[in-house]
Amino acid sequence: MLSTNSVPVTPEAIRTAPKVLLHDHLDGGLRPATVIDLADACGYRDLPTSDVGELGRWFTEAADSGSLVRYLETFAHTCGVMQSTEALVRVAAECAEDLAADGVVYAEVRYAPELFCENGLSLDTIVEAVQEGFRIGAVKAKEAGRTIRIGTLLCAMRQNARSLEIAELAVRHRDSGVVGFDIAGPEAGFPPTRNLDAFEYLRQQNAHFTIHAGEAFGLPSIWEAIQHCGAERLGHGVRIVDDIKVAGDGSVQLGRLASYVRDRRIPLEMCPSSNVQTGAAPSIAEHPIGLLTKLRFRVTVNTDNRLMSNCLPSTEMAALVDAFGYDWADLRWFTINAMKSAFIGFDERLAIINDVIKPGYAALMG
Numbered sequence: 001m002l003s004t005n006s007v008p009v010t011p012e013a014i015r016t017a018p019k020v021l022l023h024d025h026l027d028g029g030l031r032p033a034t035v036i037d038l039a040d041a042c043g044y045r046d047l048p049t050s051d052v053g054e055l056g057r058w059f060t061e062a063a064d065s066g067s068l069v070r071y072l073e074t075f076a077h078t079c080g081v082m083q084s085t086e087a088l089v090r091v092a093a094e095c096a097e098d099l100a101a102d103g104v105v106y107a108e109v110r111y112a113p114e115l116f117c118e119n120g121l122s123l124d125t126i127v128e129a130v131q132e133g134f135r136i137g138a139v140k141a142k143e144a145g146r147t148i149r150i151g152t153l154l155c156a157m158r159q160n161a162r163s164l165e166i167a168e169l170a171v172r173h174r175d176s177g178v179v180g181f182d183i184a185g186p187e188a189g190f191p192p193t194r195n196l197d198a199f200e201y202l203r204q205q206n207a208h209f210t211i212h213a214g215e216a217f218g219l220p221s222i223w224e225a226i227q228h229c230g231a232e233r234l235g236h237g238v239r240i241v242d243d244i245k246v247a248g249d250g251s252v253q254l255g256r257l258a259s260y261v262r263d264r265r266i267p268l269e270m271c272p273s274s275n276v277q278t279g280a281a282p283s284i285a286e287h288p289i290g291l292l293t294k295l296r297f298r299v300t301v302n303t304d305n306r307l308m309s310n311c312l313p314s315t316e317m318a319a320l321v322d323a324f325g326y327d328w329a330d331l332r333w334f335t336i337n338a339m340k341s342a343f344i345g346f347d348e349r350l351a352i353i354n355d356v357i358k359p360g361y362a363a364l365m366g
């Protein structure tokens, strides 16, 4: 029961609450002004406009078209301007600052290094530049009174068949802040099992990985990700609802895969606004996150692409509060779920839960 001293759950108050983000793409979170600056600096001429406001709207509208393939086209521009170490450092630093300013205390930010090789940067140079950017951003955030820790996930693109090489890159940089691996890109036609060698290598190395599965494609993709590849978490995982039957009287029956996901507490990295944009859910109010939360799956709330979805961790949570009437206890539950599911060590996760998240919500709950 909330005390009468509880702070109202407004968008402004949610911004001050400690938050944890597990699914955020570096190349999907640039500031529109930075895209324009970087395009000027490197001579990139393909941007649809050089007006900051118009460019921000263009990204959201292009991503709103309802198809994952079209959605991915917006990345041609962001990746196009991120082909130098200077650009990578700046984008990573601003990412850390922007997340910290929104109240994020721990974030796992992901990107596919292979997308930044166009001008000849090596994969290792790219990883070092991004790590340097996160370091600088965290220092600037600290100067502004915010503490953030960032763990990096390296993605391999499903269509490019470089996953083993990227998995090895992730392991090579595991002691300098790379905490895991993922596969991203078009799901249909590129099942997770195409990358089995990478996943087997990571398991041999005791390394962590998540897999984008169950967003554009259904249950077989989720099943392969977990049972063939050994994914610890599911990127999106929305389609797990296809294995859940809700009867007219409200009674719920879970299929074997849905039961397995819930019983094993496999974290779902849910990204409501992004799913509405790609057509994986009709609206926030009808998003499966409502049912999955009610059924106590290990649900976490994420942004996916802040630029394309014009969102922040706090606005995603505020949208869920609007749609489902969640209170501080629910937002704390999402946050602790996410922190428990992070790829850093157990003692570090526990320290953030006990020293930062619980006191932060206690102050808001009164």
Ligand SMILES: [Zn+2]
Pocket (backbone or CB within 6 Å): 023, 025, 184, 212, 235, 304
């Ligand atoms: Zn994603």
